[in-house]
Amino acid sequence: MTDRYAVFGNPIAHSKSPVIHQAFAAQTGQDMSYEAFSAPLNGFADAARDFFDAGGLGINITIPFKVDAYEMADELREGAALTGAANCLSVIDGRIVAENFDGIGLLRDIEVNLNTPLAGKRVLIAGAGGAARGAALPLAQAGVSELVIANRSVGKARAIAERLSAHGPITGCAYDDVAGGFDVIINATSTGLSGHRLPLPDSAFEGVTLAYDMVYGKGLTPFLAAARDLGVAQVVDGAGMLVEQAAEAFLWWRGVRPDTPPVIKAIEVPLD
Numbered sequence: 003m004t005d006r007y008a009v010f011g012n013p014i015a016h017s018k019s020p021v022i023h024q025a026f027a028a029q030t031g032q033d034m035s036y037e038a039f040s041a042p043l044n045g046f047a048d049a050a051r052d053f054f055d056a057g058g059l060g061i062n063i064t065i066p067f068k069v070d071a072y073e074m075a076d077e078l079r080e081g082a083a084l085t086g087a088a089n090c091l092s093v094i095d096g097r098i099v100a101e102n103f104d105g106i107g108l109l110r111d112i113e114v115n116l117n118t119p120l121a122g123k124r125v126l127i128a129g130a131g132g133a134a135r136g137a138a139l140p141l142a143q144a145g146v147s148e149l150v151i152a153n154r155s156v157g158k159a160r161a162i163a164e165r166l167s168a169h170g171p172i173t174g175c176a177y178d179d180v181a182g183g184f185d186v187i188i189n190a191t192s193t194g195l196s197g198h199r200l201p202l203p204d205s206a207f208e209g210v211t212l213a214y215d216m217v218y219g220k221g222l223t224p225f226l227a228a229a230r231d232l233g234v235a236q237v238v239d240g241a242g243m244l245v246e247q248a249a250e251a252f253l254w255w256r257g258v259r260p261d262t263p264p265v266i267k268a269i270e271v272p273l274d
């Protein structure tokens with residue numbers, strides 16, 4: 003019987019996950035289906051249980067259900083436990099197990115696809131919401147010499163830094179307090195979706211070689227445009243991260259690592 007997987011979100015119509023996973027399945031010869039479902043805003047847990055009761059084996063979770071997925075799981079793996087959110091569920095020995103691959107997807111995109119090893123680098127993350135929480139742990143574990151999380155609500159940035167302090171040299175601060183000297187800046191705020199400009203001082207971009215916006219398919223966001231104007235050589239959006247987190251989920255579910263570069267190429271949208 004064909005194994006069933008799905009992505010749940012609300013809205014879900016524009017999700018690229020079915021295209022990505024169907025490409026992985028074709029590439030690796032896996033007999034599986036992958037569908038997209040919209041769940042009611044207060045009904046994720048019921049919808050996920052129905053899917054699993056009907057024989058479904060795994061679910062990806064996108065906005066706004068990542069915290070619901072974390073809360074309904076029987077068991078948490080490290081990425082989900084430390085971020086308080088899950089983007090992937092798998093049924094293992096009859097139990098619903100949660101993991102969060104967003105951060106590792108970002109890390110693989112930067113280190114492998116963009117050929118920018120982060121060990122010893124100074125990295126700035128802008129934002130302290132769910133996306134930033136997911137990114138912070140793998141970045142800290144990558145051996146960065148310094149990881150600064152800047153956010154409009156500074157308490158949220160400091161809370162992430164405190165929660166992950168055992169995993170690396172992380173601090174939280176306000177945008178005004180960001181000094182220069184970074185190698186990489188990552189925008190993990192939702193400003194790429196809303197089109198707002200981040201209140202980051204221009205000096206934050208001095209010496210930066212890579213500016214990465216975690217949003218995908220929005221072209222040159224105000225953050226990427228500012229980085230380019232200020233002389234950052236490489237500006238990149240989150241298409242690679244999206245495909246890499248999917249590849250980690252696929253590996254967890256199927257035991258096979260798909261080849262990601264052709265799939266990234268297929269879904270990427272030009273920046274300008």
Ligand code: ATR
Pocket residue numbers: 128129130131132133134153154155156158190191192193196198199200201
């Ligand atoms: P996500 O799950 O995508 O991270 P979120 O948890 O709602 O979404 O977090 C949104 C992030 O974008 C937060 O860091 C938010 O800053 P605050 O915590 O101070 O609200 C940030 N953000 C959204 N709009 C912003 C803006 N106009 N300027 C600066 N930061 C903004």
